[in-house]
Amino acid sequence: MIKTVHASNIGRVRSVNEDSVWIGQLPQGYTIGIVADGMGGHQAGDTASMLAVDTIAADLSTLEEGMSAEGLSAAVSDAILHANSVIYSEASKNEKYHNMGTTVEVLLLQDLSGIIGHIGDSRAYKIVNGEAIQLTEDHTLVNELFKNGQISHEEMKTHPRRNVIMRALGTDPEVAVDLYPVTLSAGEVLLLCSDGLSSLVSGEHIAQITGMQDVPLDERADRLLQLALLAGGDDNITVALFELQDEIAGQSIKEWDS
Numbered sequence: 001m002i003k004t005v006h007a008s009n010i011g012r013v014r015s016v017n018e019d020s021v022w023i024g025q026l027p028q029g030y031t032i033g034i035v036a037d038g039m040g041g042h043q044a045g046d047t048a049s050m051l052a053v054d055t056i057a058a059d060l061s062t063l064e065e066g067m068s069a070e071g072l073s074a075a076v077s078d079a080i081l082h083a084n085s086v087i088y089s090e091a092s093k094n095e096k097y098h099n100m101g102t103t104v105e106v107l108l109l110q111d112l113s114g115i116i117g118h119i120g121d122s123r124a125y126k127i128v129n130g131e132a133i134q135l136t137e138d139h140t141l142v143n144e145l146f147k148n149g150q151i152s153h154e155e156m157k158t159h160p161r162r163n164v165i166m167r168a169l170g171t172d173p174e175v176a177v178d179l180y181p182v183t184l185s186a187g188e189v190l191l192l193c194s195d196g197l198s199s200l201v202s203g204e205h206i207a208q209i210t211g212m213q214d215v216p217l218d219e220r221a222d223r224l225l226q227l228a229l230l231a232g233g234d235d236n237i238t239v240a241l242f243e244l245q246d247e248i249a250g251q252s253i254k255e256w257d258s
Contacts, residue, residue, distance in 0.1 A: 001244075001245040002025070002031050002109065002112075002184065002242055002243065002244060002245065003217050003242070003243050003244070003245045004023045004025065004031065004033065004217075004240070004241065004242050004243075005023075005217045005218045005220075005221045005240070005241050006021045006022075006023050006033070006035075006221070006238070006239065006240040006241070007218070007221040007222055007224075007225055007238070007239055008021055008225075008236065008237065008238040008239075009196075009225045009228075009229065009233070009236070009237045009238075010236055011196060011228075011229065011233040011234060011235050011236050011237055012229060012232065012233035012234065013233065013234045013235070014235065014236055016043065016045070016046055017046065017236045018037065018038035018039070018045035018046045018048075018049055018236055019035070019036065019037050019038070019049060019194050019196070019236040019237075019238040020034075020035075020036045020038070020046070020049035020050045020052065020053040020102075020238075021033075021034065021035050021036075021053070021192075021238050021240055022034045022053045022054075022057045023240055024057060024060075024061060026061060026063070028063060028064070028065040029065060029066075029110060029111065030060070030063060030108060030109065030110055030114075031107070031108075031109040031114075031242065032057065032060050032061075032106075032107065032108055032109075033105075033106070033107040033190075033192050033240045033242060034052070034053045034056050034057060034104065034105070034106050034107075034192075034240075035103075035104070035105045035122050035192040035193065035194060035238055035239075035240055036048075036049035036050075036052040036053050036102045036103060036104045036105075036122070036169070037049060037102060037103040037120065037121075037122050037194040037195060037196070037236065037238070038050075038052075038100065038101070038102040039100065039101050039102060039103075039165070039168065040097070040098075040099060040100035040101060043096070044091075044096065044097045044098075044099075044100035045100060045102070047090070047097060047100060048087050048091075048097075048100040048101055048102040048169070048170050049102040051083065051086050051087050051090060051102075051170070052083045052087060052102050052104050052169055052170070055079070055082055055083040055086050056079040056080060056082075056083050056104070056106055059075070059078070059079035059082055060075060060076070060079050060106075060108060063075055066110075067110065069113070069115070069181070072108055072110060072114055072115050073115045073179050073181075075108065076106050076108050076115050076116075076117040076177075076179065077117060077177045077179060079106065079117075080104060080106060080117050080119065080169065080177045081175070081177065083104070083169060083170070084169050084170055084172075084173075084174075084175050085173075086170075087100065087101065087102065087169060087170025088170050088171070088172065088173055091170060091171075099171060100170060100171075101165075101168035101169055101170040101171035102120070102168065102169050102170055103119060103120025103121055103122040103165070103168060103169065103194070103195075104117070104118070104119050104120060104122065104169045105117070105118055105122045105123070105124050105136070105192045105193075106118075107124065107182070107190060107192060107240075107242065109182075109184065109242070112183055112184045112185065112244070113181070113182070113183045113184070114181075114182055114183075115179055115180065115181060115182065116135060116136065116179070116180040116181075116182050117177050117178070117179055118136040118137075118177070118178040118179075118180065119139065119167055119168065119169045119175060119176075119177060119178065120138075120139050120165055120167060120168050120169065121138040121139060121140050121165055121195045122136075122192070122193060122194045122195060122198075123135075123136050123138070123192070123193055123195070123198050124136045124180070124182075124190065124191065124192050125190070125191040125193070125203075125206060125210075126182070126184075126188055126189070126190055126191075127188060127189040127190075127191060127206070127207050127210045127211045128187075128188050129187075130207055130208070130211055131203075131207050132191075132203040132204070132206045132207035132210070134203070135180050135182060136178065136180060137178065139165060139166045139167035139168075139178075140163075140164060140165055140166060141164040141165075141166055142164075144166060184242060184243075184244060185244070186244050187213070187244075188243075188244075189210050189211065189241055189242065189243045190241070190242040190243075191206065191210055191239060191240070191241055191242075192239070192240040193224075193237075193238060193239045193240070194235070194236060194237065194238040195235065196228055196233075196234075196235035196236045196237035196238065197224060197225075197227075197228050197237050197238070197239055199235065200227075200228045200231035200232060200233075200234070200235075201224065201227045201228050201231060205227060206224065209223045209224055209227065210224065210241065213243075217241050217243055220241065221239050221240075221241050224237075224239050225237050225239065
């Protein structure tokens with residue numbers, strides 16, 4: 001069984017938490033995680049992220065049991081594109097939501113393998129043997145400049161336009177979804193997070209905290225939030241963690257309780 005937790009914090013600067021997060025474990029055998037980081041003023045950002053999470057969660061919660069890998073990929077892509085249409089339509093109808101948008105990370109697991117859908121600069125990591133492996137690629141201006149050799153990795157952290165996102169959910173009538181196959185094995189943890197964590201906490205520290213298997217998963221999530229807050233907390237911070245539950249430990253606890 002997969003153990004899941006999620007946690008979110010408004011941070012030290014923002015007046016509204018524009019992040020949204022949802023985790024579901026369905027009777028059809030699927031585990032779902034969604035993290036969205038909204039953008040746009042006057043409640044537009046939190047509206048966009050909430051619409052994304054609600055739409056995608058509703059679509060994926062009705063999946064048939066035992067779908068193929070191709071079917072899972074199509075389901076994630078279709079749900080994200082549906083959310084794009086919902087957000088774009090809502091923004092078109094209401095001036096206060098004009099140009100609102102959101103990032104989105106969607107994890108859909110069937111047993112221990114599945115797919116990640118990605119738009120924006122929220123991230124998915126896999127923590128393996130003390131290392132945080134970034135599974136997704138940021139859709140940001142600085143990442144494009146870095147890939148083209150125009151700035152260094154160090155310059156990415158201080159570039160004056162480092163917050164510019166090149167691809168978001170809901171800002172345009174059509175959008176491309178990046179899809180990544182993913183697996184989860186014993187001793188590994190999958191992490192979805194908004195950039196309120198990844199922009200302030202290094203991959204080394206993320207791996208160190210997330211990989212503490214002797215610490216309860218919810219406590220690890222809280223420690224990640226606290227690290228981001230200690231580093232300044234200048235953005236909303238959201239994390240979702242997924243780890244294989246130790247069945248033997250679970251059985252021994254049940255026997256003790258009985």
